[in-house]
Amino acid sequence: MSILKTFKLGGIHPKEGKLSANSPIKNFPLPKTVYIPVSQHIGAPATVLVAKGENVKTGQLIAKGEGFISANIHSSITGKIAKIDEIVDSSGYPKKVIVIDRADEEIWCDNISDSDPNTTKEFSPEEVKQKMREAGIVGLGGATFPSHVKMSVPEGKTAEYLIINGVECEPYLTSDHRLMLEKGDEILKGISIMMKTLNTKKALIGIENNKKDAIEHLQKLSKNYSGVEVVPLKVQYPQGGEKQLIDALIKREVPSGKLPIEVGCVVQNVGTAFAVYEALYKNKPLIERVVTVTGDSVKEPSNFLVRIGTPIESLIEAVGGLPETVAKVINGGPMMGKALSNLSAPVTKGTSGILLIDKKEASRKTSKNCIRCARCTMVCPMGLAPYLLENLANRKLFESSEKEGIMDCIECGSCSYTCPANRPLLDIIRVGKGEVNTLRRKRVQK
Amino acid sequence: MGQSQLIISHSPHIKGKDSIESIMYGVVIAMLPALLASAWFYGIGALKVVIFSVIFCVIFEYLIQKFLLNIESTVKDGSAIVTGILLGFNLPSSLPIWMVGVGALVAIGIAKLSFGGLGKNPFNPALVGRVFLLVSFPVEMTSWPRPLDTRTMLSIPDALTGATPLGLIKEGVAKGEPIAEIMKHAPSHLDALFGAIGGSVGEVSALALIVGGLYLLYKKIITWHIPISFLGTVALFSGVFWLIQPEKYVDPLYHLLTGGILLGAFFMATDMVTSPMSKLGMIFFGTGAGLITILIRLFGAYPEGVSFAILIMNALVPLINIAFKPKRFGEVKNG
Numbered sequence: 001m002s003i004l005k006t007f008k009l010g011g012i013h014p015k016e017g018k019l020s021a022n023s024p025i026k027n028f029p030l031p032k033t034v035y036i037p038v039s040q041h042i043g044a045p046a047t048v049l050v051a052k053g054e055n056v057k058t059g060q061l062i063a064k065g066e067g068f069i070s071a072n073i074h075s076s077i078t079g080k081i082a083k084i085d086e087i088v089d090s091s092g093y094p095k096k097v098i099v100i101d102r103a104d105e106e107i108w109c110d111n112i113s114d115s116d117p118n119t120t121k122e123f124s125p126e127e128v129k130q131k132m133r134e135a136g137i138v139g140l141g142g143a144t145f146p147s148h149v150k151m152s153v154p155e156g157k158t159a160e161y162l163i164i165n166g167v168e169c170e171p172y173l174t175s176d177h178r179l180m181l182e183k184g185d186e187i188l189k190g191i192s193i194m195m196k197t198l199n200t201k202k203a204l205i206g207i208e209n210n211k212k213d214a215i216e217h218l219q220k221l222s223k224n225y226s227g228v229e230v231v232p233l234k235v236q237y238p239q240g241g242e243k244q245l246i247d248a249l250i251k252r253e254v255p256s257g258k259l260p261i262e263v264g265c266v267v268q269n270v271g272t273a274f275a276v277y278e279a280l281y282k283n284k285p286l287i288e289r290v291v292t293v294t295g296d297s298v299k300e301p302s303n304f305l306v307r308i309g310t311p312i313e314s315l316i317e318a319v320g321g322l323p324e325t326v327a328k329v330i331n332g333g334p335m336m337g338k339a340l341s342n343l344s345a346p347v348t349k350g351t352s353g354i355l356l357i358d359k360k361e362a363s364r365k366t367s368k369n370c371i372r373c374a375r376c377t378m379v380c381p382m383g384l385a386p387y388l389l390e391n392l393a394n395r396k397l398f399e400s401s402e403k404e405g406i407m408d409c410i411e412c413g414s415c416s417y418t419c420p421a422n423r424p425l426l427d428i429i430r431v432g433k434g435e436v437n438t439l440r441r442k443r444v445q446k
Numbered sequence: 447m448g449q450s451q452l453i454i455s456h457s458p459h460i461k462g463k464d465s466i467e468s469i470m471y472g473v474v475i476a477m478l479p480a481l482l483a484s485a486w487f488y489g490i491g492a493l494k495v496v497i498f499s500v501i502f503c504v505i506f507e508y509l510i511q512k513f514l515l516n517i518e519s520t521v522k523d524g525s526a527i528v529t530g531i532l533l534g535f536n537l538p539s540s541l542p543i544w545m546v547g548v549g550a551l552v553a554i555g556i557a558k559l560s561f562g563g564l565g566k567n568p569f570n571p572a573l574v575g576r577v578f579l580l581v582s583f584p585v586e587m588t589s590w591p592r593p594l595d596t597r598t599m600l601s602i603p604d605a606l607t608g609a610t611p612l613g614l615i616k617e618g619v620a621k622g623e624p625i626a627e628i629m630k631h632a633p634s635h636l637d638a639l640f641g642a643i644g645g646s647v648g649e650v651s652a653l654a655l656i657v658g659g660l661y662l663l664y665k666k667i668i669t670w671h672i673p674i675s676f677l678g679t680v681a682l683f684s685g686v687f688w689l690i691q692p693e694k695y696v697d698p699l700y701h702l703l704t705g706g707i708l709l710g711a712f713f714m715a716t717d718m719v720t721s722p723m724s725k726l727g728m729i730f731f732g733t734g735a736g737l738i739t740i741l742i743r744l745f746g747a748y749p750e751g752v753s754f755a756i757l758i759m760n761a762l763v764p765l766i767n768i769a770f771k772p773k774r775f776g777e778v779k780n781g
């Protein structure tokens with residue numbers, strides 16, 4: 001057995017907790033009402049196209065992404081627009097949502113075919129990018145960057161590798177794992193389309209070795225697709241970070257402040273590859289996604305195929321309600337997810353999981369003096385010195401913290417996770433990053 | 447639990463197992479073999495010195511924090527216990543208990559708390575305590591009781607006084623005796639390995655220290671960088687002299703097995719608070735400490751130089767941290 005590949009700097013191995021790994025994806029019942037935010041992606045919010053009282057079909061465009069970095073939003077059910085409202089989402093701020101009350105009968109938009117599609121069809125690169133854009137596809141690993149943007153390779157650069165992120169390094173989450181097991185062929189077809197679009201000969205699917213079944217399954221299927229290779233990776237967080245994944249797979253270092261294309265790579269998530277398949281062969285926009293609902297005291301940890309806009313509390317009810325012992329609800333995984341204050345917040349394109357955390361793990365321990373143990377430095381995948389960044393930010397020395405690379409921080413949380421003195425390193429580093437951003441903006445204005 | 451009581455905090459939402467307590471008590475466990483070995487060779491005296499040192503350190507920390515600084519006491523974190531054991535390990539088993547108290551007061555009061563407590567002290571508190579005692583009570587601090595030789599199966603030469611092996615060598619070399627002659631009266635390598643030699647409480651049994659050091663490495667409380675570079679430098683540097691003039695210099699293995707090198711390399715130079723923050727910095731630190739130790743042993747006035755070497759390197763840590771930053775991912779030159 002050869003030594004498994006992984007990224008070179010830092011990393012941690014938290015308890016994996018993949019409780020829902022063996023529960024097949026179930027279709028989540030259509031909710032009575034959906035709350036669809038107009039901003040579920042990085043970039044400009046989409047412009048609302050519908051008004052109160054209007055009837056919409058499933059898959060209908062209801063908000064249009066204007067500008068290059070934005071994404072379209074579609075109705076995830078058939079029904080009537082109840083209102084355009086605001087709701088506190090996982091960011092903790094009120095966000096504009098389109099509220100739709102469901103009609104009894106589901107009617108899909110005419111051009112969407114949900115039957116077995118003809119997959120021999122060929123598409124031109126322009127067509128693919130156009131369709132991806134129309135379908136509102138964003139990075140489904142959690143970053144929610146509009147996917148079509150990544151498909152336009154800047155002049156002078158070539159995409160040597162299409163890198164597919166099937167790492168799912170966040171503990172507890174299993175949505176990508178189940179998708180790879182159940183929709184392997186569809187994912188591979190999506191990958192082939194993207195390879196042609198990028199004019200790339202080689203695609204690498206990186207999967208951590210705690211998903212052996214998915215690795216074997218995709219390895220078997222990928223024999224039918226030329227240039228696609230499945231690469232098992234050592235279990236190590238945060239391998240799902242773009243820069244870490246590229247480093248793990250092909251040993252190239254994306255320079256600070258640059259994008260993967262700088263080293264000839266385009267990185268897309270497995271969920272995104274599946275969405276591309278649906279958009280191209282079925283004309284189906286991104287109106288649903290797989291969401292893991294899990295936690296140590298959850299009776300039936302599950303994976304659901306959920307329509308966008310479904311209230312998170314209904315997902316929790318479906319797995320047996322909020323257990324007494326739970327004190328924190330996370331949108332996403334335990335390392336990078338966001339704590340929810342409002343359980344009626346909706347599932348969005350970036351919701352990979354809902355994690356219920358028990359009281360004993362939910363509260364922070366008191367922070368003590370830094371004992372200079374250097375553990376934070378050893379685990380930082382970006383080779384930063386978190387103790388120093390924290391210290392500089394606390395002393396408001398933001399210029400120095402910029403020189404020490406604070407903007408390289410990928411907010412993976414490995415430092416805070418590891419610190420034996422329980423220092424809230426990442427909390428403070430985030431504040432520092434915000435300040436440096438302000439400084440940078442001011443500099444540009446001058 | 448209702449929705450209104452949900453805890454909101456930033457990610458990450460889970461926390462690793464390591465805590466200051468787990469680290470400190472891990473170090474305590476790692477020091478037990480050396481303590482037991484010392485009790486075997488020196489009897490109750492060794493235990494007494496260490497136990498009183500711990501009691502003094504803990505009490506001083508509690509009293510100073512509670513009544514002088516008016517802050518919540520941190521004695522529970524275990525760091526005062528570690529300092530106490532380390533201080534005891536650096537003293538002769540015959541030292542009067544009141545002197546142990548003085549050392550503890552200096553270690554905890556001056557070297558640790560006056561700088562702001564655990565994490566803020568530039569120098570290893572136990573070593574500061576020891577050096578203070580060494581300059582204040584040079585006689586008591588360098589009189590070594592004989593090991594209780596009847597207890598050991600190993601051969602103890604009749605000529606053995608309470609002197610440390612390094613002391614014997616320094617004295618002999620000063621008189622111009624060749625090493626081979628000196629070694630006839632000095633303990634053998636095997637004695638040094640097990641601990642049937644004169645020396646401070648914690649340094650006598652090389653074997654017990656190695657066991658403890660391996661435990662620290664296994665538990666990932668320390669990394670290899672400091673001990674290996676420290677020991678490697680000592681072996682290399684003393685080895686060069688030995689190869690050139692074996693009649694004047696003792697072999698490198700003897701250097702490693704005797705004196706405070708193993709105690710220093712595994713337990714004192716690795717003190718997190720007072721050692722560098724990057725791997726390269728740690729290697730530089732260990733190498734420097736090894737170099738200074740041998741320089742003092744071979745050419746200095748004292749037979750042993752580990753304490754001074756580590757303290758000197760402690761002083762350099764802020765500079766080492768600036769000079770040896772960890773390598774950043776995707777670092778752009780002059781970016």
Ligand code: SF4
Pocket residue numbers: 379380381382383384386408409410411412413414415416425426429
């Ligand atoms: S959160 Fe930032 S500073 Fe902390 S380990 Fe991750 S990249 Fe490094």
Ligand code: SF4
Pocket residue numbers: 369370371372373374375376377386387418419420421422423425
């Ligand atoms: S891990 Fe915590 S205690 Fe250790 S150096 Fe970093 S901030 Fe300090």
